[in-house]
Amino acid sequence: MATNASESQYVTFGLDDECFAVPVEVVREILDHEDVFRIPHGPDYLLGLRDVRGQGVPVIDLRLRLGMSGMAKTTHTRVLVIDVPIAGRLLTLGLVADRVFEVASFQKDAVEGAPDIGVRWSSEYISGVVRRNGGFVVIIDLGRLFTGADVTSLVAGPQARSA
Template identity: 60%
Template sequence: MSGAFEGQYVSFGLGDEVFAAPVGLVREILTYQAPSRIPNSPDYLMGLTDVRGQGVPTADLRVRLGMAAVEPTLNTRILVLDIPLEDRVLSLGLVADRVFEVTAFTADQIEPSPDIGVKWRSDYISGVVRRDDGFVVLIDLPRLLSSTDAVSLGGFSNIDRAA
């Protein structure tokens, strides 16, 4: 159960799946706006989003998890996260189909990530919480963004947006 801990989480949806990230990583939640494209970027990197004058690399979490990309809707949001990495904090926007709520999970609610029966590689998952209507997958954002991804995205976050 590495990475999963008791506390407050922001839950969000991708398709029929529900994920959650620690609320302490979420700087703000924005209404979706199309990011400015970056040439030669990884397929899941949508571009840069202007967040209060800072160009923040914005990733399509669906694509990063191997799901099909979808067109944004009125419910689509960008979660602006500050993710602690080994040597720095990476500011990153993650596109979610919708954001549900901030909720608390206790340590006894969080189960270890299953090794089978899950569509995604379990090393991206820090735990799961069983609910009456299914599971909430606790996503381990630093592990989801491999060191290669973090280096790539870190380079983009230093780009100033040309007006």
């Protein structure tokens, strides 16, 4: 799918009844959900580690990270394996989504700024919203979502590599 300079591509996915998106260039692959190796004393949103092509990848319950209720595994549950640039390194993570929809192109001028009120989740993790099919697609700012002291242990682990 070719795009021009006035549009960007995103992988769209669902959490509860909401539609979210991340830039397609950070998504390495999309996998079926599998049980993970639990890590004791990790943050509540860290489900554990999963082997992805010989690499131990931390799997994140994105619903919990966004302040929503925890995920419930279904036949549609997927894991988006992403590479997030943080502090000069690439952090590889698995994000659990209730379902993955498609790769969608959004016109850059159609992306609105993040709302400050009226949403159930913290707007500091939102880079923008797009009106689509009578609703909104929320574009997640992965750099803001995965920064701070609570993810320092993820960045320091063997899954991080120089960018």
